[in-house]
Amino acid sequence: MPFLGQDWRSPGQSWVKTEEGWKKTNEDEKNNNVSEVKSFSKEEAYYKDNLLLSLNYDVAAKKRKKDLLNNNTKIPYFHKDQWIYVHKGSTKERHGYCTLGEAFNRLDFCSAIKDTRRFNYVVRLLELIAKSQLPSLSGVAQKNFMNILERVVQKVLDDQQNVRPIKELLQTLYVSLCSLVKDMGKSVLVGNINIWVYRMENILQWKQQLDSIQINRPTTTGMTLTDLPASLQLNIMRCLSDGRDIVSLGQVCPDLGVLAEDRLLWKNLCQYHFTDRQIRKRLMVSDKGHLEWKKMYFKMTRCYPHKEQYSDTLQFCTHCHILFWKDTNHPCTANNAESCCVPVSPHGFINLFKF
Secondary structure: OOOOOOOOOOOOOOEEEOOOOEEEOOHHHHHHHHHHHHHHHHHHHHHHHHHHHHHHHHHHHHHHHHHHHHHHOOOOOOOOOOEEEOOOOOOOOOOOOOOHHHHHHHOOHHHHOOOHHHHHHHHHHHHHHHHHHHHHOOHHHHHHHHHHHHHHHHHHHHHOOOHHHHHHHHHHHHHHHHHHHOOOOOOOOOOOHHHHHHHHHHHHHHHHHHHOOOOOOOOOOOOOHHHOOHHHHHHHHHOOOOHHHHHHHHOOOHHHHHHOOOHHHHHHHHHHHOOHHHHHHOOOEOOOOOEOHHHHHHHHHOOOOOOOOOOOOEEEEOOOOEEEEOOOOOOOOOOOOHHHEEEEOHHHHHHOOOO
């Protein structure tokens, strides 16, 4: 069909649909319609620009909020359920496996360090992770690790207790980070190297704060340990499971120093931590023909692991394979849930996630 119009380059005639049918529009009506379209397009472009600006502002605000949360917050990331299902392979019901970092995020360690019964357990667990398992943690888990460690240091500074184990923990972590930072770029640690250098500086600062701590004498005028009879003092010493604590207690006064050299005390300590076979291999006899139980103890501590004892530990349900704290409920389907729960040592916690 040929093109009908005044010029073959013209856009042709304009038609408008009305109730009576299609009608041809005049030039004036056409100009009015064009102006209305232009004004509408201008308004649409204005609203579109404002919408884009508002969206960009919201995105920027969310990004700033996220960066502020990632850099300055001290609140660790945790889940509502304080238990985790430990599975090492894919099944029909579950796909994938559970990692050490996921368990570290799911279990509430921040509340655990506030509990005196669990404090030593968490510190030992942090020490084992710092020695060999730090690269296996995810970025969020590594961040949680440092936040929990900072809370532990702050608790020690406030309470002025458990100073020595925290110093050993910081030293272990610093030595591990020194070797790991050298291998940056080989998928060893998650994050920028400057972040880890900053964290290492914080560790050195914490060590200085712990070195400069001064134990304040109690202001109470009541009875103290030195006022008790010697037999009670000796019984208290027998409740200590670390020989270094006995040595430190013996440095308080000369009377406690004499009790700290009791041969039966060190004999019981050796028999508690080590087996008879280990003791026979490390026998040390004095000039008078007596066994040097104190020297044997410190010699065996360098050769054999200690027997670890904790007031409260994580529990593992053998029926449903769930790891949880003792005072938190977990969805167990066993008839007798308590008989299925076994305590998990710090080494056992690490071994659960070795594949």
